[in-house]
Amino acid sequence: MRKSLIAALLVSVSATAYAGNEEVQDGQLRGNLPDSLQAWDAEQEMWLSPQQFWRNYADRKGGLTWGERNDYPPYAQVQEFDTLLIKLESGSCLMEFFHSRWRRANDVRRWDDRFNRYSGCARVFD
Numbered sequence: 149m150r151k152s153l154i155a156a157l158l159v160s161v162s163a164t165a166y167a168g169n170e171e172v173q174d175g176q177l178r179g180n181l182p183d184s185l186q187a188w189d190a191e192q193e194m195w196l197s198p199q200q201f202w203r204n205y206a207d208r209k210g211g212l213t214w215g216e217r218n219d220y221p222p223y224a225q226v227q228e229f230d231t232l233l234i235k236l237e238s239g240s241c242l243m244e245f246f247h248s249r250w251r252r253a254n255d256v257r258r259w260d261d262r263f264n265r266y267s268g269c270a271r272v273f274d
Contacts, residue, residue, distance in 0.1 A: 175201070175259025177266075185266065187259070198266050202242040202253065206231050216240070220250060239267030 174190035177198070187201035188194075191208065206212045214221045214232035221232070230245040231253065242253040252272060254263035263269060 175254075175257065175263070177260040177262045185262070187263075198263065199240070202233065205253065205257075206233075206242065226250075234268065234272060236268040236271060238271045239269075241267060241269035241272045243272070 172188045172190075174188060176188045177185055178188070178195065179185040185198055186195040187198045189196050189201055189204055192204065196204065203212075209229070209231065212233055213230035214226075216233040216235055218235045220234070221230075226245050228245060228247075232243050232250075233240050234243050243250045244253040244256045245251075246256045252264060252269050254260075254269070
């Protein structure tokens with residue numbers, strides 16, 4: 149019975165990834181900020197927490213280049229598309245080095261605009 153319940157839940161989660169005939173896009177968010185927010189991971193075909201979505205994205209690229217930290221690495225050592233999870237008092241934000249500067253990964257990848265208000269991303273440039 150437990151396996152069938154789990155299978156039913158997985159089918160339910162997969163089914164919610166479509167609105168009519170429209171497929172949900174990678175990085176699309178559902179729910180409200182901040183408590184119930186979930187991000188669609190197209191590769192895994194499942195809804196995840198935004199933090200897990202970021203980790204999966206970084207893992208697919210080889211992992212967080214600069215890890216999780218509360219400061220930026222030395223500029224001379226950073227390369228195009230390097231990633232880091234910057235930790236601020238207001239939360240964390242996945243950053244990606246793109247065109248000679250650190251940007252929110254969402255600004256590079258163009259996921260759901262609400263990522264820019266999620267956790268520390270809203271205040272990352274303050």
